[in-house]
Amino acid sequence: MTQKQAFCKYPFEHLHIHVDGRLYMCCYQRLIPIGNILENSLEDIWYGEIAHEIRAKIIASELPDACLGGGCPYLHQGRFKSEPIEKVQLPKIFFIYLPNTHCNIGGTRPTAKSPACIMCERDAPGYVFDKENHLNQILPLLRPYMNQINQLHIQGVAEAFWKDAIFEVLDLLDFDSYREDVKVTTVTNGILLNNAKLTKFLQRVPRVGIAWSLDAATPETYKKIRRLDVFDKICENIRQYSKVKSMRGQMEFKIQHNINTLNVHETVEMVRFAHSVDAEVLEFNVTGSTGHIDHILVNQQNCHIFKEAQLKAEAEAKKLGVRTIFLMPLDLNLTNSTSGAIL
Numbered sequence: 001m002t003q004k005q006a007f008c009k010y011p012f013e014h015l016h017i018h019v020d021g022r023l024y025m026c027c028y029q030r031l032i033p034i035g036n037i038l039e040n041s042l043e044d045i046w047y048g049e050i051a052h053e054i055r056a057k058i059i060a061s062e063l064p065d066a067c068l069g070g071g072c073p074y075l076h077q078g079r080f081k082s083e084p085i086e087k088v089q090l091p092k093i094f095f096i097y098l099p100n101t102h103c104n105i106g107g108t109r110p111t112a113k114s115p116a117c118i119m120c121e122r123d124a125p126g127y128v129f130d131k132e133n134h135l136n137q138i139l140p141l142l143r144p145y146m147n148q149i150n151q152l153h154i155q156g157v158a159e160a161f162w163k164d165a166i167f168e169v170l171d172l173l174d175f176d177s178y179r180e181d182v183k184v185t186t187v188t189n190g191i192l193l194n195n196a197k198l199t200k201f202l203q204r205v206p207r208v209g210i211a212w213s214l215d216a217a218t219p220e221t222y223k224k225i226r227r228l229d230v231f232d233k234i235c236e237n238i239r240q241y242s243k244v245k246s247m248r249g250q251m252e253f254k255i256q257h258n259i260n261t262l263n264v265h266e267t268v269e270m271v272r273f274a275h276s277v278d279a280e281v282l283e284f285n286v287t288g289s290t291g292h293i294d295h296i297l298v299n300q301q302n303c304h305i306f307k308e309a310q311l312k313a314e315a316e317a318k319k320l321g322v323r324t325i326f327l328m329p330l331d332l333n334l335t336n337s338t339s340g341a342i343l
Helices: 044-046 049-059 133-143 164-174 197-206 219-226 231-246 264-276 302-319
Strands: 014-017 023-026 093-097 151-155 183-188 209-212 251-258 283-286 322-327
Touching: 023 044, 044 133, 093 133, 133 164, 151 164, 183 219, 183 322, 209 231, 219 231, 231 251, 231 264, 231 283, 251 264, 264 283, 264 302, 283 302, 302 322
Parallel strands: 014 093, 093 151, 151 183, 183 209, 209 251, 251 283, 283 322
Antiparallel strands: 014 023
C-alpha cells in the first residue's frame, strides 16, 4: 500500500512534551493527553489506545474529540480529507514545553505590578501555573529517540532565550551528538535575542528556525499589547537576524502576528515590514479567548473589520511577493464572504 497523507499530520509526526510528563500530539490538543512519559514508555504511549483512536479519526476524515477544545484551525477551515496510512512511525518532531512560569514579560508569576502580555493566557485571572518542573527527569528519557527526529521545537507559554532555558534543554537531550541532523526551532518575543545571544545560539545549532512573535507594526500598538516599550529594539534584532541569515544560510525566518482589535488596523504595515526584512513567511492568527480579553476579540459586531483587514493584507502580500499564511480566517467566518453580511 502506498503511503498517504492525512489531512492533519501532527498525530503521525509530532510529540508534545509538558513539564509534568504529559504527552500530546498538538498544542491545541490540551484536554486529553495520550499518556505520561513518567508513567509509561514513549513507545507504549505513542502506539497506545488513545493515540490510536485519535489517528483513526483523522484517517476517517473526522476531527477527534481531543482536538475540539483548544482552538484547532481545522474547526474553521473544515479540510477533512485523508487517505489510508500504511504504517505509523515514531515521531519525527519533539515539542518541548518550558514551564508556564518561565517568561521575561511578567516574570515567573505575573501580577498587576508586573503583568504578562494583555493577550497571554498567563494574564488571565485564576490562571493555573505549573507547580513542578520535571524536565530534568523527562528529557533524558527522550535521548534514545533523538536519532529518530529531524526537528526539536522548544517553547511553551514562555521565552526560550530567557535565563538560557533553551541551552539547558539542549544539554539535557545531549543535542550536540545529533546537531547535524536535528533542526532546532522556537518562537521568541525577540527582546533578548540580540546579536550576542544569536551568535551563541548559532555556534551551538547549525540548523535553526526562528519565529518572531511581534503582534504589532508600531511602538504604540506594541506597548498596548506587550506592555513594554521595546518595539524598536525588537525590530533591530529582527533585522540583525535577517542579515546573518543572508550570509550564513540554514536559518528559517518567520514573523507571527496574533490579530485583535488593538492591531487589526496594522495588517498592511505588518506585511510591509515582513517584506523589508525578507521574512520567508508571515503568519497571521486570531487572538484566542482566555476569559479576560473578550473586548479585543473578533465578534459578530466587528467581524467585517477583520475581514477587510485580511483582504488588504492579502492584496499587499501579493503585490510585494510576501508568503502569507492565515492559520484561520481573521473573521472566523462570521461574515458572509460575498456580501459582508453577518451570518
